[in-house]
Amino acid sequence: VNRLTSRSILTSEEEGAILGLDGHLEQVAMHKDFVSQGERVGYSCLVASGLVGRFGQNKDGTRQITCPYIPGDMADLPSVVSSRSGWGLTALAPTTLLQLSHSDLRRLAATYSGIAEAFWRDCVADGSIFSEWIVKLGRRGATARIAHLLCEMAVRYERSGQGELLSFTLPMTQAQLAEATGMTNVHLNRVLRELRLGEIVTVRSGEVIVHDWQQLVALGEFNKAFLMLDEPSPRILVGAL
Amino acid sequence: VNRLTSRSILTSEEEGAILGLDGHLEQVAMHKDFVSQGERVGYSCLVASGLVGRFGQNKDGTRQITCPYIPGDMADLPSVVSSRSGWGLTALAPTTLLQLSHSDLRRLAATYSGIAEAFWRDCVADGSIFSEWIVKLGRRGATARIAHLLCEMAVRYERSGQGELLSFTLPMTQAQLAEATGMTNVHLNRVLRELRLGEIVTVRSGEVIVHDWQQLVALGEFNKAFLMLDEPSPRILVGAL
C-alpha cells in the first residue's frame, strides 16, 4: 500500500495514517468496465491484484488503453481533485480493487501536507508517463512501441517487487496489448513473432521472457527516467504543518 | 495570471499572493529550446506571449510535441514537484516567458492550501489532456487528429479570452502542426487542403478560420470535457489551514 514512498518521502505518522484507511474490497471480472467515461465517482481504486487499464473510446467502439495500472497503483488518483472522470477503467484481467473514498483521501491530504504532496507527485508521474506514450505513439513504429511497453512494464513490475526484469507476468491478451500500442491485434501478433524469432523477447499467454534486454531497450528507445522511480523526492511543502 | 481560477476557486488573499510573485521576464526566439530533456530546472515558466511546446525527441531527431501552452499557461508546473524535467520546452513562436522560481511557488503552495490544490488540479488537467492525445494518436486518422487539435486550441484560446471559437491566431508552422499530430508535414499539408476545399476550416499563416464548427467537431470526435474548463472545482483541502 505504501508504494507512494517510492516517489515521495513520508513521515512514519503519515504512513500510519495511510495504512489506517479502510476501503471496500471489490472483485471485478476480466473485461468488466467498472468506471466509464464521464461518470462521477466518489472513490479511487487501489489495485490489489490483477491489472487495470485506463482507456479512451472512439465513436466506432475502438479503444485506446492510455495506461495500465499494476497491483499497488492507485488507478484514478486524479479523480480526487476532479470527481468527474474523463476516462474509463477496465479490468484487463480478473482483478481485486480496494475502493478508497474521496472524502477519506481528501481528509488525509488536508491533514498531512506530505500526503497531499505525494498524491500531487503521483499525478505528475502519471502525466510524465502519458507524455512519453504520446511520443511513442506519435513518432515510433510498431516494433518500438511494443518494445517500449514491455520495457516499461518490466521496470514497473520489478520495482514493485512483483517480478524480475527479464521474466514477469503480464496478464494481457494480444488484443489488449494492441489496444495499448495503438495497432491491430493482427499486426501486433506479427511483430511479436518477429521479436520471438529474433531471440529478443517472448510473450506467451501472459508471461514475458526477455532474452536480450539491451536490444529491447534499444528497439524501444527506452529510458526509464520518465517513470520517476529513480529516487524519492524530498518534501517540498515544508511550511504547511 | 490568475487563469488558475478557471479550474479552481481561490480566496482573494490567495489570488493576491499569486499576483504578488515576481519573476524574471525572458524573451525567447522562435525555434529556441529553452528547457531540454533531463535538465534540472529551478523555475517554472508562465507563458506571457507567444506559444510554447512541450516535446519529446527520438534518437533520429524527430520530435513529438506533446502539449502546446498558450499565453496564461504554466508551461512546466509539474517540475515544481520533480525538478528534473523529463521533457523539453521549445518556443513555437517568438515568446515572452515569466520565470517563477520553484522555491517561491513551493512557499506559496505550502502557505496556502488552496494554491497547492490549484497547482495539483492543473497538473491533473495536464494529464487529462495528455490522455486524450494518446487516444487521438493511437486510434484516429490524420484528418481526425488535425480537426481535434484545432478544436482544442479554439476552445483554449476562446476560454482564455485571446480569440474567438471560429477565428483565432495559432502561431504554428505546418511543420510544427505535423509534429503535434504525429505525422509528416507533407501529409499534413494535404489534409489541410482537403479541409480547406471541404469548406470546413482554413489554416493560413498562423490564422485559423473555422467555416463549419459542427463538422470539425464531428471529424475530430471532439468533446471538450477533457480540458477540465467547464466549471471551477470547489476546494477539497478544507482542513489544512
Added chain:
DNA sequence: CGTTCTATTGAGGGAAGTCAACAGTGGTGG
C-alpha cells in the same frame, strides 16, 4: 538580393490495416 524557412504538389513505396479462415483453449451447462 541571396539564403533560409515555409508551403505546396507529384510520384512511388512501404508499413500497417482489413478481411478472412482456422486451430487451440478454457469455461459452461446439458
Added chain:
DNA sequence: CCACCACTGTTGACTTCCCTCAATAGAACG
C-alpha cells in the same frame, strides 16, 4: 463427462493510408 461456444492466437492475401524523396515557388530575413 462431453459437447458446445466464446475467446484467443496465428497466418495468408489484399488494400490503403501515410511516408519518402523530390522539385518548385513564395515569404521572411539579414
